[in-house]
Amino acid sequence: MNCPGGSFYLRPTDIVAQELIGKKLVRTVRKSSNECRVAGIIVETEAYGHTDDGASHARMGPTGRNAIMFGRVGKAYVYFTYGSHYCVNVSARSKDRMAGAVLIRAIEPTEGIEVMKKLRDVNDPFFLASGPGRLTQALNITSRLNGVDMTDPDSDLHIEFGRNPGRLAATPRIGISRAAEKKWRFVDASSLYISKRTRSMSDDPTVN
């Protein structure tokens, strides 16, 4: 299976975030000799910028945590938040910016669903990966994967071409107070796998 290459991520982050809807997020879980794909279609993303975006971790310049946002594009930026959850991003930016990333907030599970159920300890497929913290738990993503190349099909965490998205909607981002006017959250509004709280905002969408 083929992956979007570096040039895909070397564009404005809001464009990359839109075009990631419908792509496939793939986690390769290796246990002893055999390996197992755990994957799903990306249905919700958020774009984060650099000094142009007050809500971005990169807004004040590089720190230990956000270093990946300033490095090569197409890499996994994984961080721990609220004392209990991991979030996954892909580093991305336009050529005239120093930093940026796209947060992957939800996937529609397609492969390795039994593995996800085990990792999450839930059965309802909706609750497997509908939210940034749930998604990382379902795919066993931790800070160990920070910095892996998501354009490489051999990486344990990478992004592949998927399907054509359904109805694309843009809304303000979730859980931020700075730069709240930016409509940099993107969802496939026809998907059933969007968290309920975020779904209600898409009922009044700015359709692209």
Added chain:
DNA sequence: CGCTCGATATTCT
């Protein structure tokens, strides 16, 4: 149901 609250990394004030 809907609301409050705890967990506690990382950064900023």
Added chain:
DNA sequence: GAATATCGAGCGA
């Protein structure tokens, strides 16, 4: 000390 790119347990109506 406060805020945050979150989630779910535990409560009370």
